[in-house]
Amino acid sequence: MDGEPATPRCLRCIGTELVPLLGTTEEASFLECPLCHRQYAGRAGAPLSYRWGHPISLALYGLSFRSGPSDRHLEMAVDALSRGRAPEEVEQAIREIELELAEPTQAVRNILDSPQTESECRDFLSSVVASLRSTRP
Ligand SMILES: [Zn+2]
Numbered sequence: 004m005d006g007e008p009a010t011p012r013c014l015r016c017i018g019t020e021l022v023p024l025l026g027t028t029e030e031a032s033f034l035e036c037p038l039c040h041r042q043y044a045g046r047a048g049a050p051l052s053y054r055w056g057h058p059i060s061l062a063l064y065g066l067s068f069r070s071g072p073s074d075r076h077l078e079m080a081v082d083a084l085s086r087g088r089a090p091e092e093v094e095q096a097i098r099e100i101e102l103e104l105a106e107p108t109q110a111v112r113n114i115l116d117s118p119q120t121e122s123e124c125r126d127f128l129s130s131v132v133a134s135l136r137s138t139r140p
Contacts, residue, residue, distance in 0.1 A: 014041070014108035015039055044114075052113045058084060059103060060114045062131045063124060066116040069077055080131045083084035093135065094107045100132050 013019040013036035021034035021043060025116045033054055035108040042054040053059055065079035066072055084096050103111065104125060111117075120126070 011029060011043070011045060013039065013041065014043070014051060037083055049122075050109060050115065052109045052111070055114075057114070058099045059097075059111050059128065062100065062128055063111065063117055064113055066119055066124070066127060067117045070118065072119070072123070073128070076127070077130055077134055081134050084131070084135060085138075097135050100128050104128060104132070 008078040010020045011032075011034055013021055016036055016038045019036055019038050024033040024035050024039055026033050030047060034043045034045065034051070035041070036043075036135065042056065043051045044054040045051045059085050062080040064083060065076045069076070085093050088096075103109075107125075110121050111128065112119060119125050
């Protein structure tokens with residue numbers, strides 16, 4: 004099958020082929036895992052990363068267009084992940100971020116083209132998780 008691009012696989016569910024979603028174009032593809040329902044974005048020639056809307060993207064959003072991180076970025080990230088959300092949703096977001104920190108699947112800075120380095124982004128995510136945990140019972 005030379006020249007045939009391999010179907011992208013889920014970065015968490017080994018061997019599971021991703022299903023294309025609406026909105027996929029020549030330049031950008033949006034994919035979902037049929038098992039875990041994680042959604043990915045792919046660009047030509049770039050590795051897959053989580054799609055906008057993933058908890059990590061929400062946490063890193065404030066950093067993506069400003070230098071930092073600062074306490075203000077931390078507040079923004081905590082707010083983005085907790086405001087108006089049910090406790091179970093917040094817990095799920097925390098676990099998803101912790102999982103990525105413990106078992107990396109991708110360069111998280113690629114999700115939003117963050118200007119920070121990968122390790123700065125990951126340190127920031129650790130702070131966000133710690134902060135979310137500290138404000139919860
Ligand atoms: Zn999956």
